[in-house]
Amino acid sequence: MEKPQEQNTLYRYQNSMSRRDSLKWLSILAASAALPGVTACSPNPDVGVAAQAGHWPTIDATFLDVKGYGKDPNLIIPPRAAWPRIFSEAQLSLVAVLSDILLPRQGELPAASELKVPEVIDEWVSAPYQNQQRDRPTILATLTWLDDEANLRFGQTFVASNAQQRMSIIDDIAFDRADLPAQFQRITPAFSRFRQLVMAAYCCTPQGSKALGYMGNVPIAGDYPGPSDEAKQHLDKILGQLGLTEFAYQV
Amino acid sequence: MENFQHQVVVVGSGAGGAMAAYELTKAGIKVLLLEAGRDYDPKTETPMFQTNAEAPLMGSGNSDKDFGFYDATVDGGWQVPGEPYTNAQDSDVEFMWWRSRMLGGRTNHWGRYSLRFSEHDFKGKTRDGLGADWPFDYADIAPWYDKTESLVGVCGTNTGLDDMPDSSPGVLQTPPTPRVPELLVAAAAKKLGIPLAPMHRAVLTQAKDDRAKCFYATSCGRGCSIGAAFQTTTSLLPMAKATGNLQIITDAMVSAIDVDDVGQVTALRYINKQAGSEQRVIAPVLILAASACESARILLNSKSAKHPKGLANSSGQVGRNLMDSTGTDLGALIPLLRNRPRYNEDGHTANHLFIPWWGHEAQAKGELDFPRGYHFEIGGGFNQPGAWVGGYFQGYGQDLMEEAKSHYGAYVGLSLRGEMLPNDDCYMEIDEHVKDKWGIPVAKFHWKWSEHELKQVAHGLKTAKQILTTMGAEVGELPPPEKAILKGGQIIHEVGTTRMGSSPLDSVTNQWGQTWDCPNLFVMDGGVFASNPHKNCTLTIMTLAMRNASWLAQQLHQGGL
Numbered sequence: 001m002e003k004p005q006e007q008n009t010l011y012r013y014q015n016s017m018s019r020r021d022s023l024k025w026l027s028i029l030a031a032s033a034a035l036p037g038v039t040a041c042s043p044n045p046d047v048g049v050a051a052q053a054g055h056w057p058t059i060d061a062t063f064l065d066v067k068g069y070g071k072d073p074n075l076i077i078p079p080r081a082a083w084p085r086i087f088s089e090a091q092l093s094l095v096a097v098l099s100d101i102l103l104p105r106q107g108e109l110p111a112a113s114e115l116k117v118p119e120v121i122d123e124w125v126s127a128p129y130q131n132q133q134r135d136r137p138t139i140l141a142t143l144t145w146l147d148d149e150a151n152l153r154f155g156q157t158f159v160a161s162n163a164q165q166r167m168s169i170i171d172d173i174a175f176d177r178a179d180l181p182a183q184f185q186r187i188t189p190a191f192s193r194f195r196q197l198v199m200a201a202y203c204c205t206p207q208g209s210k211a212l213g214y215m216g217n218v219p220i221a222g223d224y225p226g227p228s229d230e231a232k233q234h235l236d237k238i239l240g241q242l243g244l245t246e247f248a249y250q251v
Numbered sequence: 252m253e254n255f256q257h258q259v260v261v262v263g264s265g266a267g268g269a270m271a272a273y274e275l276t277k278a279g280i281k282v283l284l285l286e287a288g289r290d291y292d293p294k295t296e297t298p299m300f301q302t303n304a305e306a307p308l309m310g311s312g313n314s315d316k317d318f319g320f321y322d323a324t325v326d327g328g329w330q331v332p333g334e335p336y337t338n339a340q341d342s343d344v345e346f347m348w349w350r351s352r353m354l355g356g357r358t359n360h361w362g363r364y365s366l367r368f369s370e371h372d373f374k375g376k377t378r379d380g381l382g383a384d385w386p387f388d389y390a391d392i393a394p395w396y397d398k399t400e401s402l403v404g405v406c407g408t409n410t411g412l413d414d415m416p417d418s419s420p421g422v423l424q425t426p427p428t429p430r431v432p433e434l435l436v437a438a439a440a441k442k443l444g445i446p447l448a449p450m451h452r453a454v455l456t457q458a459k460d461d462r463a464k465c466f467y468a469t470s471c472g473r474g475c476s477i478g479a480a481f482q483t484t485t486s487l488l489p490m491a492k493a494t495g496n497l498q499i500i501t502d503a504m505v506s507a508i509d510v511d512d513v514g515q516v517t518a519l520r521y522i523n524k525q526a527g528s529e530q531r532v533i534a535p536v537l538i539l540a541a542s543a544c545e546s547a548r549i550l551l552n553s554k555s556a557k558h559p560k561g562l563a564n565s566s567g568q569v570g571r572n573l574m575d576s577t578g579t580d581l582g583a584l585i586p587l588l589r590n591r592p593r594y595n596e597d598g599h600t601a602n603h604l605f606i607p608w609w610g611h612e613a614q615a616k617g618e619l620d621f622p623r624g625y626h627f628e629i630g631g632g633f634n635q636p637g638a639w640v641g642g643y644f645q646g647y648g649q650d651l652m653e654e655a656k657s658h659y660g661a662y663v664g665l666s667l668r669g670e671m672l673p674n675d676d677c678y679m680e681i682d683e684h685v686k687d688k689w690g691i692p693v694a695k696f697h698w699k700w701s702e703h704e705l706k707q708v709a710h711g712l713k714t715a716k717q718i719l720t721t722m723g724a725e726v727g728e729l730p731p732p733e734k735a736i737l738k739g740g741q742i743i744h745e746v747g748t749t750r751m752g753s754s755p756l757d758s759v760t761n762q763w764g765q766t767w768d769c770p771n772l773f774v775m776d777g778g779v780f781a782s783n784p785h786k787n788c789t790l791t792i793m794t795l796a797m798r799n800a801s802w803l804a805q806q807l808h809q810g811g812l
Contacts, residue, residue, distance in 0.1 A: 068315045069307055071326045075298040078306045102647045129313035174646050195644055199655060203636040204304040211652060212659050214633055216597035217300055219466035226428035228594040235431050238587040239438055242723055249437035251428055
């Protein structure tokens with residue numbers, strides 16, 4: 001067999017959202033007049049000459065007419081399913097593959113998909129608030145662009161492409177550099193926003209927070225202990241480097 | 252309730268209203284308190300230790316929860332559904348009005364910064380001819396600051412700095428020790444001749460009454476189920492209730508005040524929000540503490556033959572003199588803080604050190620081109636990760652987490668909070684064309700910064716840049732002050748709409764918060780501020796409410812009203 005295993009059975013991300021949630025959303029979506037759609041691979045008249053060198057999908061920016069969690073949600077047991085999710089199964093799988101390219105398993109540290117990062121991205125782009133609505137076309141366009149690009153290059157979707165093919169595309173768009181070819185000048189910042197969301201979703205998780213080095217959110221019985229000895233020594237060192245030793249604050 | 256014969260009605264259960272109710276009920280006076288929002292219990296409703304990952308959208312803010320999912324604010328924020336406000340066409344800048352609709356009001360989420368105003372602050376006009384003086388001296392109110400700080404529980408130290416009057420010995424609780432970003436700012440600022448000091452905060456570092464001491468976790472903006480961070484719902488309100496002299500009605504949206512033939516308050520009307528019906532309660536004495544703009548709105552909506560311009564508005568000053576704090580932020584990555592050693596940097600979740608106003612002398616010598624002061628609050632640290640991770644992210648894989656780790660806790664921000672002067676272009680009135688869903692005409696705001704605020708902000712930005720640069724940061728070109736200054740109301744220190752003074756000609760109340768026009772009507776919220784020093788307003792709202800409710804209790808005991 002020439003092809004790796006994943007080529008035979010197309011990768012599917014296992015959504016941990018309950019069937020009850022999905023059914024509830026399905027009914028809301030059915031009742032909604034404007035289902036957000038994605039139309040693939042048409043040149044976009046809004047962008048400059050440089051960006052028109054490539055392709056850019058047209059994204060339906062109409063938003064679902066759904067409610068948020070309101071101004072008095074339960075803060076003790078936060079709502080998990082306040083609004084319907086918009087990702088298709090294929091989009092969710094694509095997000096999972098991309099998230100794991102960005103943050104693969106590293107030793108003890110799980111891969112992004114293992115920490116449900118794709119579901120956080122789905123929740124984000126599906127949300128009926130301004131910040132998220134601003135991100136939604138960016139993220140949806142990124143996903144469609146990647147499939148369009150894979151189709152143009154390899155005649156199949158991004159997820160169906162093999163690891164080497166996937167990375168040849170990612171290597172073209174994951175670095176913001178001065179000599180970025182014209183056809184990647186629009187996808188690169190969009191992919192960057194996607195990466196930013198993946199990073200945030202990952203670093204929020206208990207494992208991600210720990211990896212970052214967040215040590216708070218634990219109750220302290222006595223007085224607040226302040227900086228560790230190591231942190232104090234480090235501060236002393238940089239005060240020295242900045243010529244500020246004589247101005248050190250006397251606690 | 253049937254046998255409860257109230258002597259005083261208080262409108263609002265936040266800093267001013269709860270303190271007034273506490274002081275009066277302790278003095279044996281029966282109080283009926285009306286709150287426009289719902290009942291709220293921090294002991295059962297505060298999300299302690301819940302992480303951003305457990306919240307929708309990684310805990311980030313939106314139009315439902317402006318300050319993030321876990322912020323304590325109920326049914327409020329920059330907009331209250333069904334209760335709009337408007338901005339006048341002639342305004343340069345939008346005014347933003349933060350409200351909450353819950354027992355305890357905004358004390359449930361406030362920053363707990365609790366700095367005393369000084370004699371310098373109370374007598375600005377005497378010094379520079381601008382704005383208005385307060386109708387008392389610092390010495391008159393100093394003992395009440397002591398009493399309020401003791402009751403509320405404030406941590407901090409006596410610094411001897413001219414911007415920070417000392418508390419009496421034994422009043423302040425020990426502040427928590429400073430953290431690395433604050434210590435670095437302190438050293439850099441000191442090189443520039445600017446001292447830092449422990450922030451004063453209404454957070455217990457030692458247990459008090461039924462309230463536990465801070466355990467140094469969970470942001471205070473969520474509220475505090477253990478009562479360490481002060482809010483009226485875990486302190487003044489239960490204490491006042493325990494006297495047996497307090498009755499509270501929640502979901503009671505006050506619409507107007509009724510007066511008799513001589514113009515004295517007789518009753519007030521409110522909407523029972525659950526039933527949707529109007530109710531009326533008699534008010535032998537009435538205290539408005541609904542927040543500066545809400546109290547002014549009630550007065551302006553209470554016109555009568557005796558008070559044709561609105562109740563207690565013979566001076567025409569109700570709604571005028573609206574002030575907020577000035578605000579702007581400047582921050583930078585500090586390269587030498589990259590990859591710094593980790594430790595638990597939560598502390599009491601806000602400033603342990605801050606930069607008090609240091610320019611009194613320079614200002615007196617005429618070296619500054621703006622009249623009033625500001626302070627800096629310090630941002631940064633190893634905060635709980637949320638919907639934004641700092642870093643210059645390129646590529647994929649291992650490099651991404653390395654960059655995130657390197658950048659984490661290496662960013663330091665300075666937030667200016669400054670004194671604004673009252674001006675003729677900043678005020679509120681009633682919008683004759685818009686009513687809220689209860690049928691009550693809404694507030695309409697006018698806003699324009701004067702050159703005083705813009706020059707002050709320009710000075711602050713330059714100073715912040717100097718401090719950050721001294722810390723080794725690269726700071727780009729500064730924005731012009733009119734771009735950098737935050738919007739009116741955005742610091743949520745709006746005050747002045749029913750200011751106190753020494754003459755009925757140019758003020759709404761006397762020094763006791765008693766309206767000149769109507770002896771049985773008092774205002775005990777931020778509306779009575781004659782000026783708005785850069786220090787956060789809540790401690791002084793509470794201190795004035797305690798002092799003035801105590802004076803009112805004396806009058807009632809003597810049959811004086």
